[in-house]
Amino acid sequence: MLKTSTTNVVPEKKVEAKQRQGFRLNANDKYYASIFLGPSLLVLTLFVFYPMLKTLYISLFLTNTLGNTTVFTGLDNYVKLISSPDFLSSMSVTLLYVVAVTVLTVSVGLLLANLASQKLPGIGIFRTLYSVTMGVSVAVAAIFWLFIFNPSTGFFALMSGWLNLPVVNWLTSPTNAMWAVIITTVWMNLGFTFLILLGAIQSVPSTLYEAADVEGASSRYQFFKITIPMISPTLFFVSTITIIGAFKSFGLIDLITKGGPTNATNMLVYRIYKDAFYSGNYAKSSTEAIILTVIIAFFTLIQFKFLEKKVNY
Amino acid sequence: MSTVFLTNVCKQYDSEKNVLNNVTAEIQSGEFFVIVGSSGCGKSTLLRMIAGLISITDGEIKIDDKVVNDLQPKDRNLTMVFQSYALFPFLSVWDNVAFGLKARKNLSQSEIASRVDNALKMVDLEGLKDRKPRELSGGQRQRVALARAVASDAKICLMDEPLSNLDAQLRIKMRQEIYALQRKLGLTLIYVTHDQVEAMTMADHIMVLHDSHVQQIGTPAEIYKKPANEFVASFFGVPPINILPAVKISGKKINVNNDFQMQIKQQVPVDNFKVGIRPNEVMIEAADELEANASIRTIEFLGDEKIVYAQMNNNNIEVAAIVPSDSQFKAFDTIKVSAGDNVLLFDNDGINITKNAEELVNA
Numbered sequence: 001m002l003k004t005s006t007t008n009v010v011p012e013k014k015v016e017a018k019q020r021q022g023f024r025l026n027a028n029d030k031y032y033a034s035i036f037l038g039p040s041l042l043v044l045t046l047f048v049f050y051p052m053l054k055t056l057y058i059s060l061f062l063t064n065t066l067g068n069t070t071v072f073t074g075l076d077n078y079v080k081l082i083s084s085p086d087f088l089s090s091m092s093v094t095l096l097y098v099v100a101v102t103v104l105t106v107s108v109g110l111l112l113a114n115l116a117s118q119k120l121p122g123i124g125i126f127r128t129l130y131s132v133t134m135g136v137s138v139a140v141a142a143i144f145w146l147f148i149f150n151p152s153t154g155f156f157a158l159m160s161g162w163l164n165l166p167v168v169n170w171l172t173s174p175t176n177a178m179w180a181v182i183i184t185t186v187w188m189n190l191g192f193t194f195l196i197l198l199g200a201i202q203s204v205p206s207t208l209y210e211a212a213d214v215e216g217a218s219s220r221y222q223f224f225k226i227t228i229p230m231i232s233p234t235l236f237f238v239s240t241i242t243i244i245g246a247f248k249s250f251g252l253i254d255l256i257t258k259g260g261p262t263n264a265t266n267m268l269v270y271r272i273y274k275d276a277f278y279s280g281n282y283a284k285s286s287t288e289a290i291i292l293t294v295i296i297a298f299f300t301l302i303q304f305k306f307l308e309k310k311v312n313y
Numbered sequence: 314m315s316t317v318f319l320t321n322v323c324k325q326y327d328s329e330k331n332v333l334n335n336v337t338a339e340i341q342s343g344e345f346f347v348i349v350g351s352s353g354c355g356k357s358t359l360l361r362m363i364a365g366l367i368s369i370t371d372g373e374i375k376i377d378d379k380v381v382n383d384l385q386p387k388d389r390n391l392t393m394v395f396q397s398y399a400l401f402p403f404l405s406v407w408d409n410v411a412f413g414l415k416a417r418k419n420l421s422q423s424e425i426a427s428r429v430d431n432a433l434k435m436v437d438l439e440g441l442k443d444r445k446p447r448e449l450s451g452g453q454r455q456r457v458a459l460a461r462a463v464a465s466d467a468k469i470c471l472m473d474e475p476l477s478n479l480d481a482q483l484r485i486k487m488r489q490e491i492y493a494l495q496r497k498l499g500l501t502l503i504y505v506t507h508d509q510v511e512a513m514t515m516a517d518h519i520m521v522l523h524d525s526h527v528q529q530i531g532t533p534a535e536i537y538k539k540p541a542n543e544f545v546a547s548f549f550g551v552p553p554i555n556i557l558p559a560v561k562i563s564g565k566k567i568n569v570n571n572d573f574q575m576q577i578k579q580q581v582p583v584d585n586f587k588v589g590i591r592p593n594e595v596m597i598e599a600a601d602e603l604e605a606n607a608s609i610r611t612i613e614f615l616g617d618e619k620i621v622y623a624q625m626n627n628n629n630i631e632v633a634a635i636v637p638s639d640s641q642f643k644a645f646d647t648i649k650v651s652a653g654d655n656v657l658l659f660d661n662d663g664i665n666i667t668k669n670a671e672e673l674v675n676a
Contacts, residue, residue: 229401229404
């Protein structure tokens with residue numbers, strides 16, 4: 001009896017002592033911690049940390065066609081890239097694409113979500129239709145839109161035929177190709193964005209609108225003064241996801257334009273891929289990858305800062 | 314003047330069942346009118362129909378002698394306080410109160426500012442006007458909702474269970490504040506609650522709703538002393554009135570639940586009926602098993618008094634009695650239950666057939 005009671009007391013004291021020292025781990029704790037962390041650390045190291053560091057390393061060298069480093073050049077690769085008009089145009093194309101995709105995805109998604117949150121007969125059908133692109137794979141979407149953009153048999157071509165308008169060459173003109181890629185990406189993004197925003201709009205308490213009705217606020221006023229502020233955390237979330245996703249776009253571009261025509265849709269990620277696996281210029285490609293990482297990290301950071309301050313209520 | 318007249322108001326969501334049936338009431342200017350009923354009786358629906366947030370299926374709602382059936386909520390010149398307070402979490406206290414005024418777009422900035430400041434002063438929130446709702450306690454949030462109603466300047470105010478999210482102590486305090494505010498501003502206040510104590514303590518008139526029908530409209534005293542039926546009688550009073558079956562023996566002598574006999578003040582036209590005895594009219598005394606007609610189940614101590622819950626020997630009926638707190642009853646004691654003659658009588662449909670003093674004299 002006595003023995004058990006003493007053993008009961010001692011660990012409690014130990015715990016208190018540990019808290020005072022700011023959770024200093026003893027050998028036993030470290031053993032368990034490493035068992036729990038081990039698997040994910042292993043996977044992360046193999047597939048994230050090692051490739052990242054290796055990329056950074058390669059970006060400081062010249063490489064041969066096998067990807068082996070040859071001559072250490074320091075920041076020379078970066079200097080060359082930043083002064084190359086080709087790369088800069090790729091940067092500006094990417095930025096244009098990201099901005100257009102984000103603005104269109106969020107605003108059209110918001111519009112659809114707001115429409116679909118109204119209590120109307122048959123609205124369930126539209127809710128399903130609007131979110132259906134969530135289940136469409138990139139390859140299917142690309143094929144589908146390639147058919148639509150086809151200048152002789154596509155839907156747009158047929159439309160302009162009926163309306164006696166000149167046929168637009170969607171994929172062969174640089175400006176139009178950019179729009180074609182943007183439209184396809186926005187269409188792909190809409191399902192997810194719509195669903196998340198619809199959920200947010202529907203979780204706004206109905207008494208807020210009732211109170212506003214009684215006070216005499218118009219529905220337009222209610223949308224901008226109640227709905228938008230109430231869903232602002234969600235709006236922010238979908239914007240972040242869309243921006244990061246747009247920076248990383250690869251599949252659609254590869255399947256629809258392959259970066260062309262004349263590099264008009266040659267986004268950063270696609271350029272990285274082509275430089276590495278078509279041209280075999282691993283050093284250049286690694287440098288671009290590091291720059292893209294820094295850009296995305298920068299946007300993420302801004303967004304987190306902004307999120308903390310502005311959007312929380 | 315700000316009156317609300319309801320005439321045969323009905324609400325139907327599907328063809329099978331009416332949510333509300335033929336609700337008729339006249340709510341006078343400056344009156345504290347409480348709509349009370351258990352949950353699901355349609356009381357919130359009725360309030361939302363007066364506000365114009367829900368359409369009415371049939372009947373007529375008049376505000377200030379004007380039929381408002383098809384008017385938008387904003388055109389009915391009223392204000393509403395919600396159970397959840399309906400505060401905007403992203404706005405400060407001040408902006409929450411100003412929201413409705415700004416939305417109307419016909420008030421100057423200075424007019425809005427003075428009204429908001431004035432309303433906040435009235436509910437004692439001046440010091441907290443820059444806080445966000447999440448930084449306020451439940452009672453303070455409630456006050457912001459009240460300030461919003463005050464600032465709107467409408468003379469008719471609707472409240473939907475405004476106190477049910479507060480703890481018991483605070484509820485009593487806010488009850489008094491709402492009452493004082495209503496008197497001070499001369500509001501016509503229509504107040505929905507499921508709490509009979511709130512109804513009794515604040516109302517000028519009470520409407521009792523049950524099963525989508527109005528059971529009774531009256532002053533608190535009328536409702537308590539002359540309930541229209543068994544439901545109203547058992548809804549008001551803590552602990553609730555004891556309802557026991559009774560049989561006429563002869564004249565004014567009746568047998569209650571086959572357990573005891575008593576004299577009542579009037580003749581009863583039927584042989585079988587029900588008698589309602591308030592717990593403070595129930596008399597109990599200790600008795601041995603031969604004489605006893607009930608046994609005690611539980612006893613609740615309330616300070617000055619105790620509530621004794623006893624089970625009658627017949628029909629498994631439980632009876633509550635209020636006794637002085639120094640009485641020595643214990644659980645499982647056998648007791649003899651009887652009653653004073655101040656009882657209510659209900660026929661088998663639950664309709665009150667008790668004659669009042671005047672009718673007794675005439676009879």
